[in-house]
Amino acid sequence: MGTQEDIITFNHVTFKYNSDEPLALNDVSFGIPKGQWTSIVGHNGSGKSTIAKLMVGIEKPIDGSIKFYDQIINQQNLDNLRQHIGIVFQNPENQFVGSTVEFDVAFGLENNSVSYDDMQTIVPKALEDVEMLDRADYEPQALSGGQKQRVAIAGVLALDTDVIILDEATSMLDQLVEVN
Numbered sequence: 001m002g003t004q005e006d007i008i009t010f011n012h013v014t015f016k017y018n019s020d021e022p023l024a025l026n027d028v029s030f031g032i033p034k035g036q037w038t039s040i041v042g043h044n045g046s047g048k049s050t051i052a053k054l055m056v057g058i059e060k061p062i063d064g065s066i067k068f069y070d071q072i073i074n075q076q077n078l079d080n081l082r083q084h085i086g087i088v089f090q091n092p093e094n095q096f097v098g099s100t101v102e103f104d105v106a107f108g109l110e111n112n113s114v115s116y117d118d119m120q121t122i123v124p125k126a127l128e129d130v131e132m133l134d135r136a137d138y139e140p141q142a143l144s145g146g147q148k149q150r151v152a153i154a155g156v157l158a159l160d161t162d163v164i165i166l167d168e169a170t171s172m173l174d175q176l177v178e179v180n
């Protein structure tokens, strides 16, 4: 085990949303090993989504630190971090920005200055991977819950990040999609 490299490390992380509320995370430490899927399991309200938000720097620990490889995440390296970590939130509805499925997947690529030519290949491939290519022209609002999750997953697959965080993003899927 000792030889395995962790890609994300939580080191005594403590967090609460508001000063007058109880701690959402209390002295939490763990490592996410590189090159495999890791699941975090816990009851409702136990802090899973909070952990996801801390991993991408949407929230900051009040105590302890979080590392991406050996770099402690801070305000200065946050933009760089977001190039490497993709996230699909629990409610993908809040995540759509494009007017169609296709534009939505392309949006993140545009943000990363991917060329139009490359997009022509990457977007259909990502939609095919989640079996949503036939819905490329649909408005995201016109999809079922599970289909929305698939499109949101396609959006992060397209970005080809080192890490993909799925916050119960597959809860509505009837089968897991094989990704190559």
Ligand SMILES: Nc1ncnc2c1ncn2[C@@H]1O[C@H](COP(=O)(O)OP(=O)(O)OP(=O)(O)O)[C@@H](O)[C@H]1O
Pocket: 017, 018, 024, 042, 043, 044, 045, 046, 047, 048, 049, 050, 051, 090
């Ligand atoms: N935006 C917020 N503002 C204040 N408190 C919050 C906020 N989001 C979550 N919390 C609180 O933080 C705690 C952890 O919530 P979190 O959403 O991380 O749980 P979870 O494990 O993802 O739960 P679930 O399985 O229901 O998704 C809960 O007590 C919750 O009330």
Ligand SMILES: [Mg+2]
Pocket: 048, 049, 050, 090, 167
């Ligand atoms: Mg949650």
